[in-house]
Amino acid sequence: xxxxxxxxxxxxxxxxxxxxxxxxxxxxxxxxxxxxxxxxxxxxxxxxxxxxxxxxxxxxxxxxxxxxxxxxxxxxxxxxxxxxxxxxxxxxxxxxxxxxxxxxxxxxxxxxxxxxxxxxxxxxxxxxxxxxxxxxxxxxxxxxxxxxxxxxxxxxxxxxxxxxxxxxxxxxxxxxxxxxxxxxxxxxxxxxxxxxxxxxxxxxxxxxxxxxxxxxxxxxxxxxxxxxxxxxxxxxxxxxxxxxxxxxxxxxxxxxxxxxxxxxxxxxxxxxxxxxxxxxxxxxxxxxxxxxxxxxxxxxxxxxxxxxxxxxxxxxxxxxxxxxxxxxxxxxxxxxxxxxxxxxxxxxxxxxxxxxxxxxxxxxxxxxxxxx
Amino acid sequence: xxxxxxxxxxxxxxxxxxxxxxxxxxxxxxxxxxxxxxxxxxxxxxxxxxxxxxxxxxxxxxxxxxxxxxxxxxxxxxxxxxxxxxxxxxxxxxxxxxxxxxxxxxxxxxxxxxxxxxxxxxxxxxxxxxxxxxxxxxxxxxxxxxxxxxxxxxxxxxxxxxxxxxxxxxxxxxxxxxxxxxxxxxxxxxxxxxxxxxxxxxxxxxxxxxxxxxxxxxxxxxxxxxxxxxxxxxxxxxxxxxxxxxxxxxxxxxxxxxxxxxxxxxxxxxxxxxxxxxxxxxxxxxxxxxxxxxxxxxxxxxxxxxxxxxxxxxxxxxxxxxxxxxxxxxxxxxxxxxxxxxxxxxxxxxxxxxxxxxxxxxxxxxxxxxxxxxxxxxxxxxxxxxxxxxxxxxxxxxxxxxxxxxxxxxxxxxxxxxxxxxxxxxxxxxxxxxxxxxxxxxxxxxxxxxxxxx
Numbered sequence: 128x129x130x131x132x133x134x135x136x137x138x139x140x141x142x143x144x145x146x147x148x149x150x151x152x153x154x155x156x157x158x159x160x161x162x163x164x165x166x167x168x169x170x171x172x173x174x175x176x177x178x179x180x181x182x183x184x185x186x187x188x189x190x191x192x193x194x195x196x197x198x199x200x201x202x203x204x205x206x207x208x209x210x211x212x213x214x215x216x217x218x219x220x221x222x223x224x225x226x227x228x229x230x231x232x233x234x235x236x237x238x239x240x241x242x243x244x245x246x247x248x249x250x251x252x253x254x255x256x257x258x259x260x261x262x263x264x265x266x267x268x269x270x271x272x273x274x275x276x277x278x279x280x281x282x283x284x285x286x287x288x289x290x291x292x293x294x295x296x297x298x299x300x301x302x303x304x305x306x307x308x309x310x311x312x313x314x315x316x317x318x319x320x321x322x323x324x325x326x327x328x329x330x331x332x333x334x335x336x337x338x339x340x341x342x343x344x345x346x347x348x349x350x351x352x353x354x355x356x357x358x359x360x361x362x363x364x365x366x367x368x369x370x371x372x373x374x375x376x377x378x379x380x381x382x383x384x385x386x387x388x389x390x391x392x393x394x395x396x397x398x399x400x401x402x403x404x405x406x407x408x409x410x411x412x413x414x415x416x417x418x419x420x421x422x423x424x425x426x427x428x429x430x431x432x433x434x435x436x437x438x439x440x441x442x443x444x445x446x447x448x449x450x451x452x453x454x455x456x457x458x459x460x461x462x463x464x465x466x467x468x469x470x471x472x473x474x475x476x477x478x479x480x481x482x483x484x485x486x487x488x489x490x491x492x493x494x495x496x497x498x499x
Numbered sequence: 500x501x502x503x504x505x506x507x508x509x510x511x512x513x514x515x516x517x518x519x520x521x522x523x524x525x526x527x528x529x530x531x532x533x534x535x536x537x538x539x540x541x542x543x544x545x546x547x548x549x550x551x552x553x554x555x556x557x558x559x560x561x562x563x564x565x566x567x568x569x570x571x572x573x574x575x576x577x578x579x580x581x582x583x584x585x586x587x588x589x590x591x592x593x594x595x596x597x598x599x600x601x602x603x604x605x606x607x608x609x610x611x612x613x614x615x616x617x618x619x620x621x622x623x624x625x626x627x628x629x630x631x632x633x634x635x636x637x638x639x640x641x642x643x644x645x646x647x648x649x650x651x652x653x654x655x656x657x658x659x660x661x662x663x664x665x666x667x668x669x670x671x672x673x674x675x676x677x678x679x680x681x682x683x684x685x686x687x688x689x690x691x692x693x694x695x696x697x698x699x700x701x702x703x704x705x706x707x708x709x710x711x712x713x714x715x716x717x718x719x720x721x722x723x724x725x726x727x728x729x730x731x732x733x734x735x736x737x738x739x740x741x742x743x744x745x746x747x748x749x750x751x752x753x754x755x756x757x758x759x760x761x762x763x764x765x766x767x768x769x770x771x772x773x774x775x776x777x778x779x780x781x782x783x784x785x786x787x788x789x790x791x792x793x794x795x796x797x798x799x800x801x802x803x804x805x806x807x808x809x810x811x812x813x814x815x816x817x818x819x820x821x822x823x824x825x826x827x828x829x830x831x832x833x834x835x836x837x838x839x840x841x842x843x844x845x846x847x848x849x850x851x852x853x854x855x856x857x858x859x860x861x862x863x864x865x866x867x868x869x870x871x872x873x874x875x876x877x878x879x880x881x882x883x884x885x886x887x888x889x890x891x892x893x894x895x896x897x898x899x900x901x902x903x904x905x906x907x908x909x910x911x912x913x914x915x916x917x918x919x920x921x922x923x924x925x926x927x928x929x930x931x932x933x934x935x936x937x938x939x940x941x942x943x944x945x946x947x948x949x950x951x952x953x
Binding site for chain 2: 367477480491
């Protein structure tokens with residue numbers, strides 16, 4: 128008899144399924160979060176404007192480099208250096224966008240692999256033969272190379288200028304400097320053009336839920352950028368978090384006194400703004416991880432994750448006020464402040480990689496094996 | 500009672516259902532191995548990683564470099580032999596050993612499905628699945644029997660019933676039934692499925708899937724056993740497994756279960772299947788239909804029945820071993836595996852290991868991606884036995900690198916079924932002070948919530 132009851136129950140339930148699946152279109156009270164709108168906001172209001180903005184800086188960088196190379200003077204050096212610093216800071220607003228052409232050409236690696244290989248750069252300049260398109264030359268170009276060429280060649284500006292005027296290889300130095308700036312601008316224009324042309328639509332229309340969908344891939348990239356490039360690259364590795372031995376030479380922009388913290392803060396701000404869907408250079412916000420999490424939260428009634436993550440970003444920024452403007456100096460005088468920064472950054476790795484990805488049901492690993 | 504049992508042991512039925520089961524099982528396994536290879540998973544899971552997580556007591560089972568492919572070849576071929584019923588006993592023993600070896604190589608890849616295949620193939624070693632419609636008895640008609648003892652077929656039914664039933668009662672818990680977790684996390688992310696996509700956003704749908712899934716698992720063995728409901732039950736089996744196939748990445752398993760469920764049917768359908776096969780391959784089926792009954796010699800029968808009895812006793816008791824451990828099972832996972840707890844948890848974690856020099860106090864964090872694949876890291880970060888094994892591995896590694904007085908600590912956050920992540924392992928505990936065992940893992944921090952249920 129018991130079987131009979133179960134049978135009736137299951138039968139009833141299966142009738143329920145078949146009835147309800149027919150009118151699925153009607154029930155839209157809690158519809159799915161619109162991932163298309165999310166991707167549009169990311170592409171149109173954040174990513175493309177960020178690249179447009181950055182591209183104007185790299186254009187200026189190339190022009191200022193040309194001016195300096197034409198007439199290597201201390202005044203032109205100062206003006207080029209200002210352009211470089213501003214461009215380096217603005218680079219932090221696009222560094223995390225690693226999809227599309229940026230991925231195929233290894234944009235991030237070419238623009239910002241540090242520490243720069245000083246010996247290799249000088250060797251190549253002196254030999255006069257180099258090919259910046261080689262993958263083996265990641266650490267001989269980009270902003271870290273500019274950092275070396277504009278700040279690291281000598282103590283005084285006069286001494287630096289000499290490398291471009293009276294040094295035995297002065298013309299090679301000028302050529303190399305020009306090549307590095309030109310390449311930064313060229314690659315940036317290429318990535319921007321790709322976003323403006325075909326990739327934007329490809330990105331926005333790929334709303335699939337699989338691990339090849341834009342949201343999944345972008346999110347993996349986003350979390351990885353935060354963990355590897357921001358937490359480890361800017362703070363953890365130079366502070367020796369993974370070895371126990373601090374390595375100040377691994378600080379980003381180590382030759383530019385006082386720039387490293389600005390870069391860090393800009394990258395941090397970019398990651399947080401992106402989390403909140405804040406339009407580039409504007410105060411309005413659009414569909415974002417925050418909205419997505421809040422939407423899912425309304426279904427699940429669990430912890431208010433977006434506030435926790437934003438709260439932790441605020442703690443990180445607060446902690447950063449303890450950091451010296453120059454991380455090299457910070458590491459040499461009191462490395463523990465760097466390690467504190469690492470630990471605070473780490474808390475958001477957990478919240479984003481564990482809690483946020485769980486909430487969004489996005490898997491971290493790219494292994495597409497079977498599940499239970 | 501005893502009389503009834505001995506009467507049962509002397510009941511005989513058509514061998515066709517078991518033969519059909521053997522054929523489908525062999526083919527499915529063969530295809531599974533091909534598929535595994537085709538996806539590049541042998542390389543990805545068993546060759547490229549530099550470290551493998553071992554089951555307690557099976558530390559000696561490791562991938563053997565490029566020769567790992569040989570194990571898969573042996574496994575695939577033996578599956579084919581099983582399907583053909585060619586050198587059946589040797590083939591099924593080889594399959595059981597090679598398949599189980601593969602599963603033991605790295606527990607990162609543990610799936611209940613694989614465990615099911617392992618124990619099912621173990622069971623098949625003791626059953627006369629080649630007595631009918633096999634190459635073995637085609638060649639030796641003396642060993643060909645149209646009928647075999649009923650218990651041979653019933654033992655497979657029993658195993659399938661145990662799997663479903665235990666999977667069902669494991670779902671009787673507050674997360675699954677009252678919170679619709681983890682389906683509430685998983686289903687909405689399938690928003691792009693045609694027709695279903697929007698529906699899967701509805702909360703009632705999450706509850707519906709949770710409850711009907713639980714009821715299905717508990718009821719389906721009975722519905723399959725009871726003749727009047729059998730066809731309906733089979734339709735449910737097909738629907739249920741196809742739905743899970745659409746919603747979740749579970750590979751071949753749905754098909755294996757659908758085909759396995761055929762064993763519950765009377766022999767008529769199996770004869771029809773075999774007639775169909777005979778037509779295609781021009782096999783004279785009549786040659787097997789000799790009306791003979793396979794009788795076991797008393798000693799052999801006693802032996803086989805004892806083995807099966809012991810086997811099922813373990814199967815029935817083993818899933819309850821979690822009761823021996825205090826604490827929340829989903830949290831501690833002590834007694835979680837090998838218990839048909841399927842799809843119950845969405846668990847994610849992050850483990851940051853810290854290597855400390857006890858004398859100098861100098862320390863550094865470990866970059867897990869140096870040692871583990873993303874898949875391994877993900878599994879490691881949520882299971883205490885993985886964490887412990889990895890901690891000992893790290894200590895060895897850094898000792899070789901010249902570090903001394905090593906202590907290993909971990910700051911490990913775990914989120915379970917949508918709860919906010921919290922600390923999992925006591926960050927103050929030097930993991931090297933602990934060894935893996937079946938004893939309670941005292942370095943685990945308590946779960947700050949309760950999940951009621953079985």
